Amino acid sequence: MPSHVARIQPFRATDGADESLLAFAVTVAQRLDGAFLPADSLGDWATEPATGDDVVLRTRRYGAVGRGFRITHEQGFAQTHRMQAVDRVTVEADGLRDAALVLECTRSWYAPRFLELRVSAADEASVQDVVQCFHDRFDHGNAPTTAEIPTVVRNARAAVAAGEWESAAMFATAALETDPRQAEALLYLGVASGALGDLSAAEEALVLSLQLDPDQYDAWYNLGALHQNRGNPRQAILAFQESLRIRPGNHAVLFQLGRVYEAAGEAARATEAYQAAIENAPNPHGYWGYRGADYTEQARQALARLSR
Secondary structure: EEEEEEEOOOOOOOOOOHHHHHHHHHHHHHHHHOOOOOOOEEOOOOOOOOOOOOOEEEEEEEOOEEEEEEEEEEEEEEEEOOEEEEEEEEEEEEEOOEEEEEEEEEEEEEEEEEEEEEEEOOHHHHHHHHHHHHHHHHOOOOOOOOHHHHHHHHHHHHHHHHOOHHHHHHHHHHHHHHHOOHHHHHHHHHHHHHOOHHHHHHHHHHHHHHHHHHHHHHHHHHHHHHHOOOOOOOHHHHHHHHHHHHOOOOOOHHHHHHHHHHHHHOHHOOOHHHHHHOOOOOOOOOOOOOOOOOHHHHHHHHHHHHHO
């Protein structure tokens, strides 16, 4: 049986919103099965028995069992802070003849919200018809407004901090769709692109970011790391030095500068950079639970290696 999955991400919606999904499902279900005519009745929400402290699930129906739609709304909570981390709405057709139709709208942790269509039918033409209707109905109006840009950029920053590179790239790209001159969004797009292995896209985004805001020390740092990974020590050194000019004493930059000096065979300058990294250690007392980047031990090992 022909089937297709289509996804729109990021997708603009609010938590728990099922009205537009249901209206679309009712319309296209009859394209898949002309005899599918559910009763025009929408039931009340019913909370399902709890499956754990971190999930709340409620359901309701449109039409009757065997000829209608099952609507579910799942809320997932992070146990550590009791904050809602997942919001998922699903609309599934029940009783289609030789066809299946599911719409899912999900916001999950660091990933931007998506809308996904899963459809199958007896013939490919019907499947493609529904897919086209899906894009015609939902594949527009998803770019953030100017007022929403700061929130979208914060989401990109949080995704970068969590190492969720694809999510970071999607948030950054969404912000840039509305404001192509958003320097911070370009920074996060560059970082995410580099982490995903696209060094050309990373360099392009970081350079554009610095053209818009030359004082972004973090963009200089990441550009230096990119040159370092490419085996271009001189360019890496210049970028790291520029980062330190803007923010002197940055521990991570000093350590990476030491590494690139060492790789370039400049032992004296490498030693100086490693010593400065130790002097500017972010957690000099080694307190338990510190989660930031701390290269103090690696810098000490490098000094010991260079002193032999």
